Amino acid sequence: MPIYSMTGFARTQVRVHDQLIYTLSLKSVNHRFLDIQLRLPSGLDALEMELRRALKENLVRGHVEVALSVERPAQQKAGYNRELVAGYIEAFHTAREEFALTGEPDLNTILRMPAALQSENRSNSDEDSAALTASVTEQIGPLLNELNIMRAREGNALSAILSGSLDKLAEATEGVAALRPEVEQRYQERLMQRLTAAVGNEFNRQRLLEEVAVLVDRSDIAEELARMTTHISHFRELLAAGGEVGKKLDFLLQEMNREANTLLSKTGGVGGKGTRITELGLAMKAEIEKAREQIQNVE
Secondary structure: OOEOEOOEEEEEEEEEEOOEEEEEEEEEEOOOOEEEEEEOOOOOHHHHHHHHHHHHHHOOOEEEEEEEEEEOOOOEEEEEOHHHHHHHHHHHHHHHHHOOOOOOOOHHHHHOOOOOEEEEEOOOHHHHHHHHHHHHHHHHHHHHHHHHHHHHHHHHHHHHHHHHHHHHHHHHHHHHHHHHHHHHHHHHHHHHHHHHHHHOOOOOHHHHHHHHHHHHHHOOOHHHHHHHHHHHHHHHHHHHHOEOOHHHHHHHHHHHHHHHHHHHHHHOOOOOHHHHHHHHHHHHHHHHHHHHHHHOOEO
């Protein structure tokens, strides 16, 4: 199963009959949850419920905008508002007789009045609504498939980017592991030097060695390296499994970032090869941050 990006777009235009054409489009972007926004003509409540049901069955996360626009390009005839025009003419005649005036009504003036001219659509609006609802309900399934194909394609691209970041993280982890023994040795030597300088020549050497061993053990980064390796392996497994993995991957990256921070805090100030470990730890954090940016768009 592929992983899905939350970014996608799909659009279709359908002619129901000569008097009715509609365009249906789906657009999705990243969001923490499934957030649906519908833009439909009024009077399509049943269709709205059907669209919401279909979207919830096919999508898990993302801000999804559904837009339906309707055109009625033909089968219209020009007409006029007979009641309005008749009322104007009657008022004209009444006023003329009452005030003993002369003149006739001006048809051009009458037809320029608001709502005097109108178009009469020959189609039946109830029949159109029923036909529109049936057609859109039929089209939403294929359109969602098209949207998910695009989301899967974007998801594959994200997977490739994330795999590259994992490779760099694994390489940095191996580099730190290779430097670990030498850094521990250097850390132990520095501790010995400082403690010797502090207590002078009169000290219990065995006791001193035990204290140094404890301090070295506390600064050991073996556990951090082991957990980082485990997280990287788990991350790869989730990418390969696909599906709804965005939140899980984001959690793993938070854990990786925590391990990188601990590694840096334990190895800071050692000097020598420790400086190289610091560089590798910072590189880990940079890759983790890049991956987290990409994860925000994974379903």
